[in-house]
Amino acid sequence: MRLSHRGRLVLNSVLALATVGVALVVVLGWKSATRPFQPAACQATAAGSTFQVSPEQMANAATIAGIAVKRHLPARAATIALATARQESKFINVDYGDRDSLGLFQQRPSQGWGTPAQVRDPVHATNAFYDALVKVHGYQSMEITKVAQKVQRSAYPEAYADHEPEGRVLASALTGHSTAALTCRLGDGFRPGGATGLKRYEQALPHEQAPVRVSRIAGVTGVRLAVTDPTLAWSLAQWSVGSAERFGVTRVYVDGRVWDHRRPDDGWRASPEGGRGVVVLFTDADLPRP
Structure with a gap:
């Protein structure tokens, strides 16, 4: 069947739209199979x-x-x-x-x-x-x-x-006057700081925060900051989260809450772990059970 000039234009338009549709399916299918872009x-x-x-x-x-x-x-x-x-x-x-x-x-x-x-x-x-x-x-x-x-x-x-x-x-x-107010999403290149990050954190802490007693946690790479004042506790906790990329901080526990670099969208979620004071970890390993 021979198409008229108008018919050929319509057919070409349909074919062009079909080509675009196939391309969109391919692109969308690729995007759905990869991790969505989430900037740090x-x-x-x-x-x-x-x-x-x-x-x-x-x-x-x-x-x-x-x-x-x-x-x-x-x-x-x-x-x-x-x-x-x-x-x-x-x-x-x-x-x-x-x-x-x-x-x-x-x-x-x-x-x-x-x-x-x-x-x-x-x-x-x-x-x-x-x-x-x-x-x-x-x-x-x-x-x-x-x-x-x-x-x-x-x-x-x-x-x-x-x-x-x-x-x-x-x-x-x-400064801790607003609680559960600061959170971070770290980049794909982030790695737990481990023993090196913990040492650097301990060295920086007395120069950048109020004096606080620091004790290492047996069985895991982390420290407990002995603090009872709630404002200071949140200052230390949110300073630690804000410095997470710098030191390789992976989790921070305070006041019955936890920030976890693996779950950034959760912000400060409720957690029964951590205990008193502020706990700062530099590994993805679990906290030892009491």
């Missing part, structure tokens, strides 16, 4: 607001907030520091900046913040920021644009205010 990310939620950053960024934010806890500074100090670091470096410990600016806070060695190596050390840089902050009279009630400018001497002080809401949420979670 950490998020904090408080007062109805949620902010998300990468695990690397959250680890640096955890250091900044943890040092505020160690120094017995108010959560407002952590908010200011976090908002400042977010504006200056996006929580990335960069090795470049304007003129000789470096690190999380873009501090300039030529202005007395320390040597280049020191200002790229997150612990030194954070303590240097707080040293300057506490000298600002009334900083707790002052607008963040004014107090951050007094500390940083920035050319664009109004930019700090843009990040105050994010700083407030992160500070609330990482």
